[in-house]
Amino acid sequence: MRIRKNIAVSDEGFLFNPTTGDSFSTNGTGALILHLLKQDKSVAEITETLCENFDADRILVERDLEEFTSLLKEYSLLD
Amino acid sequence: MKQKLVIAVTALNAIDSPGPGVAVIRAIRECADFEARIIGLSYEALEPGLYMHDLVDKTYQIPYPSGGTDSLMARLEYIHEEEKLDLIIPNFDAELFNFIKLRDKLSGMGIHTFLPELVQFEARDKLKLYDFGKQHGFIVPKDRILHEFRELQKIEEELEYPVVVKGKFYDAIIANSYEQVEKAFLKILAKWGLPIILQEFVKGTEINIAVLGDGKGKAISIIPMRKLYITDKGKAWAGITLDDERLITLAQKFINSTQWRGGCELEVMLTDDGKPYIMEVNPRFPAWIYLTAAAGQNQPASLVKMAMGEHLEPFTNYEVGKIFIRYAWDLITDISEFQKISGNGEL
Numbered sequence: 001m002r003i004r005k006n007i008a009v010s011d012e013g014f015l016f017n018p019t020t021g022d023s024f025s026t027n028g029t030g031a032l033i034l035h036l037l038k039q040d041k042s043v044a045e046i047t048e049t050l051c052e053n054f055d056a057d058r059i060l061v062e063r064d065l066e067e068f069t070s071l072l073k074e075y076s077l078l079d
Numbered sequence: 080m081k082q083k084l085v086i087a088v089t090a091l092n093a094i095d096s097p098g099p100g101v102a103v104i105r106a107i108r109e110c111a112d113f114e115a116r117i118i119g120l121s122y123e124a125l126e127p128g129l130y131m132h133d134l135v136d137k138t139y140q141i142p143y144p145s146g147g148t149d150s151l152m153a154r155l156e157y158i159h160e161e162e163k164l165d166l167i168i169p170n171f172d173a174e175l176f177n178f179i180k181l182r183d184k185l186s187g188m189g190i191h192t193f194l195p196e197l198v199q200f201e202a203r204d205k206l207k208l209y210d211f212g213k214q215h216g217f218i219v220p221k222d223r224i225l226h227e228f229r230e231l232q233k234i235e236e237e238l239e240y241p242v243v244v245k246g247k248f249y250d251a252i253i254a255n256s257y258e259q260v261e262k263a264f265l266k267i268l269a270k271w272g273l274p275i276i277l278q279e280f281v282k283g284t285e286i287n288i289a290v291l292g293d294g295k296g297k298a299i300s301i302i303p304m305r306k307l308y309i310t311d312k313g314k315a316w317a318g319i320t321l322d323d324e325r326l327i328t329l330a331q332k333f334i335n336s337t338q339w340r341g342g343c344e345l346e347v348m349l350t351d352d353g354k355p356y357i358m359e360v361n362p363r364f365p366a367w368i369y370l371t372a373a374a375g376q377n378q379p380a381s382l383v384k385m386a387m388g389e390h391l392e393p394f395t396n397y398e399v400g401k402i403f404i405r406y407a408w409d410l411i412t413d414i415s416e417f418q419k420i421s422g423n424g425e426l
Contacts, residue, residue, distance in 0.1 A: 021305035
């Protein structure tokens with residue numbers, strides 16, 4: 001799973017799709033996920049990092065991550 | 080030393096449904112390669128551009144396009160005598176026919192233009208867009224041209240909704256029922272006359288592309304823009320430059336197949352499955368043309384250079400994500416200024 005090459009992502013989690021002109025903003029957690037996706041981390045690795053950072057239940061993290069990435073897909077932000 | 084050019088520009092009506100003139104002048108003024116004395120050509124005394132003295136050096140009223148070429152020519156001869164014009168950039172759809180007709184005469188007087196040929200201008204006309212698309216292999220919506228109200232009544236049963244009702248020059252209304260079509264038809268009829276176009280409604284993202292052709296098949300500049308904020312008149316109040324190779328290719332193909340000379344705007348509807356429908360081809364710069372200069376491809380200044388005989392190579396880069404946001408500003412002037420333009424036809 002990768003963020004499309006031409007999508008600009010700022011450190012604060014602001015996304016800009018230059019093909020459509022759409023822009024999106026996320027919270028800190030979303031920004032961290034985007035940052036990890038940009039580094040080509042796998043879903044398992046991202047889940048691991050989120051669990052470590054937020055002291056959250058793994059199943060809950062996996063579910064939220066899936067929901068977040070399906071949103072990214074819906075908005076054509078993933079390859 | 081920089082070349083000094085006297086450039087006449089029309090469409091100074093920077094109102095809520097703006098003409099491109101003020102934006103064209105702003106872009107020209109920004110070019111450091113030549114100096115410009117700008118002569119405004121206006122139709123009405125309250126076109127805001129007339130009173131923007133930092134942009135427009137002097138303004139002359141000209142006769143309405145319906146007055147024909149003779150009265151326009153007589154007025155241009157007088158203005159030329161006063162100003163020694165180097166170039167005229169007309170920016171209204173409705174006036175282009177007259178200026179294209181006068182092109183050779185103007186050239187004989189030493190006044191340059193950079194306009195499409197009459198055949199190019201007429202081929203992209205709204206009334207012929209479907210045939211134009213078929214001829215050149217562009218995707219265009221189906222349409223019907225109506226020359227009288229009775230024709231509309233005859234096709235009532237055949238209509239599929241929604242349908243777009245369009246005027247000959249301006250205006251487009253989406254109608255969802257026959258009653259709405261009738262209402263839209265009569266509204267546009269009262270404003271723009273016949274014929275009226277019924278066009279297939281295409282769902283998608285509305286993209287506009289500002290394009291400058293060199294008249295030899297090459298697109299010198301292409302800037303695609305998506306409207307971010309649309310007024311109730313359908314005009315862009317904010318927009319952003321895009322990076323989409325499909326749109327660039329479409330514009331290149333348009334310029335190549337038409338050999339278009341000058342500025343134009345392609346109105347495109349990009350469907351969800353990625354099909355770019357050409358909805359309209361405007362034969363002049365759009366009102367948001369300053370964005371091209373802001374994004375790194377100054378189309379009005381490039382047009383000036385080509386009109387004056389310079390050879391230009393196509394731009395290759397522009398800034399993606401450049402945004403324009405239009406704003407309203409109350410310009411204050413004095414009755415004496417208004418009196419000059421309305422009484423003497425000059426300001």
